[in-house]
Amino acid sequence: MNQQLPRDDELIPRLLAHDEHAYAQLVSAYHGLMVHLARAIVGPAIADEVAQEAWLSVIRALPRFERRSSLKTWILRIVSNTAKTRLRHESRTVNLQDALGDQTRIDPGQFNASGRWASPPVAWHADTPDDLLASRELRACIDASLDALPPMQRAALTLRDMQGLDMESLCKVLEVSESNGRVLLHRARHRVQAAIEAFYQR
Amino acid sequence: MKMMLPSCREITERASDYLDQNLSPWQRAAFRMHLLMCIYCRRHVRHLDLTVATLGRIAAEDETPQNDDIQQIVELLKRQQNESAGQKGEDGG
Numbered sequence: 001m002n003q004q005l006p007r008d009d010e011l012i013p014r015l016l017a018h019d020e021h022a023y024a025q026l027v028s029a030y031h032g033l034m035v036h037l038a039r040a041i042v043g044p045a046i047a048d049e050v051a052q053e054a055w056l057s058v059i060r061a062l063p064r065f066e067r068r069s070s071l072k073t074w075i076l077r078i079v080s081n082t083a084k085t086r087l088r089h090e091s092r093t094v095n096l097q098d099a100l101g102d103q104t105r106i107d108p109g110q111f112n113a114s115g116r117w118a119s120p121p122v123a124w125h126a127d128t129p130d131d132l133l134a135s136r137e138l139r140a141c142i143d144a145s146l147d148a149l150p151p152m153q154r155a156a157l158t159l160r161d162m163q164g165l166d167m168e169s170l171c172k173v174l175e176v177s178e179s180n181g182r183v184l185l186h187r188a189r190h191r192v193q194a195a196i197e198a199f200y201q202r
Numbered sequence: 203m204k205m206m207l208p209s210c211r212e213i214t215e216r217a218s219d220y221l222d223q224n225l226s227p228w229q230r231a232a233f234r235m236h237l238l239m240c241i242y243c244r245r246h247v248r249h250l251d252l253t254v255a256t257l258g259r260i261a262a263e264d265e266t267p268q269n270d271d272i273q274q275i276v277e278l279l280k281r282q283q284n285e286s287a288g289q290k291g292e293d294g295g
Contacts, residue, residue, distance in 0.1 A: 017212050028272045051276060055279060111211040117242045117243075123245070129259040133260070164258070185218060192253050
């Protein structure tokens with residue numbers, strides 16, 4: 001849907017002038033992505049609501065946008081912050097420490113004392129994403145592993161591997177250091193990989 | 203001095219950075235050397251690569267926003283803009 005979105009320096013003045021067509025272009029380019037990110041952090045029930053709230057903030061704050069990042073990155077950071085605030089209000093705290101501090105490292109039991117594989121990975125009988133996704137049961141395992149990820153890990157995975165953001169933008173959006181961003185991504189990927197591995201081990 | 207090759211455990215810890223081209227040239231060389239000798243780590247890294255590709259595929263099938271949704275947001279933004287035009291000067295910035 002985001003074909004023909006004008007460049008930021010062309011689009012921003014039109015947005016500031018309340019050009020309705022520019023609003024529509026911006027919304028159709030980024031709304032899906034915003035909902036996807038919101039869902040990663042707060043879950044499906046209130047993701048739409050969070051995205052709406054973020055849109056209002058975007059338009060309100062746009063006159064003060066300093067263009068130190070792309071418009072897209074800036075908008076996504078507003079979504080991320082809106083979602084994190086919401087999550088804090090909704091229930092448990094979701095500071096970075098919580099999100100990072102969970103036990104998602106590879107099970108140490110997989111390796112022996114010298115760091116070699118004790119229970120090596122099994123063959124997957126799949127060479128492509130299509131092979132993997134052909135099994136509904138496996139697809140359900142993957143979805144369940146995504147749902148079980150801590151919010152920040154899921155957000156990192158969503159932005160980088162599902163939406164193709166580069167690492168620098170990811171870190172700006174989530175307001176984490178580069179090394180923390182990498183840890184979030186690494187752990188999230190490993191969790192999903194472990195879920196697929198568990199499926200083939202059965 | 204002999205170069206210390208990473209262990210299998212270390213390979214799994216760095217696999218994500220390896221795929222993202224985020225290792226130093228030395229780390230990368232040592233990583234690849236280990237892969238040459240270890241079928242299980244080759245498998246592990248291949249699986250991680252496939253996992254990442256699969257996530258991209260899942261995202262691609264995600265629903266794009268409906269025209270109704272887009273229109274609804276645009277209306278919301280217009281309404282807010284009209285309201286703030288009605289009480290100008292409120293936004294200090």
